Amino acid sequence: MYQISKETAQEIREMMKRVKDVKAYRRLEAVALRGEGKSNGEVAELTGFHPDWVGKLVKEYIQFGATYLIEDDRKGGNNRNASHEEEEKFLEQFKKAAQNGQIITVADIATAYDKEFGKEHKSKSTVYYLLHKFEWRKVMPRPEHPNKASDEVIEASKKLTKPSRARWKILQQEMSG
Numbered sequence: 126m127y128q129i130s131k132e133t134a135q136e137i138r139e140m141m142k143r144v145k146d147v148k149a150y151r152r153l154e155a156v157a158l159r160g161e162g163k164s165n166g167e168v169a170e171l172t173g174f175h176p177d178w179v180g181k182l183v184k185e186y187i188q189f190g191a192t193y194l195i196e197d198d199r200k201g202g203n204n205r206n207a208s209h210e211e212e213e214k215f216l217e218q219f220k221k222a223a224q225n226g227q228i229i230t231v232a233d234i235a236t237a238y239d240k241e242f243g244k245e246h247k248s249k250s251t252v253y254y255l256l257h258k259f260e261w262r263k264v265m266p267r268p269e270h271p272n273k274a275s276d277e278v279i280e281a282s283k284k285l286t287k288p289s290r291a292r293w294k295i296l297q298q299e300m301s302g
Contacts, residue, residue: 127183134160152194156186206242
């Protein structure tokens with residue numbers, strides 16, 4: 126178990142006054158509390174960290190120093206590959222194809238997206254997010270089936286259908302009388 130002296134805890138408290146990042150402040154606070162004699166469990170209750178994480182923070186502080194805890198190089202979830210305008214321009218080609226009646230799949234868009242922006246995605250979630258962002262729907266209904274019969278063919282088929290019983294009786298009466 127790693128130990129931190131009370132003097133070191135005081136130095137960390139001074140550093141905490143200069144830190145503007147809340148997450149870095151909380152990491153330093155956990156280390157300072159350990160230096161003030163609290164156990165990992167007690168520090169975890171006060172900070173909301175897991176006790177194992179508190180021990181890891183103390184270990185990292187001892188090995189790498191306070192700057193390691195302050196300068197966290199992890200990225201957030203905002204990993205955009207293109208600006209809003211670039212994405213809109215990218216989707217324009219698919220919008221034109223869709224308006225011409227061409228069927229577009231997410232796999233096609235994902236392949237083009239990877240080529241356009243130089244990324245290789247293992248899942249299609251990026252494309253689904255992009256389509257949702259621009260309010261695209263997965264299925265766009267057509268006003269009529271592309272292979273629909275012409276009006277003349279439809280009208281002719283109506284004449285060839287079997288008449289109802291009431292109509293059949295009327296037709297028989299007209300033919301006999």
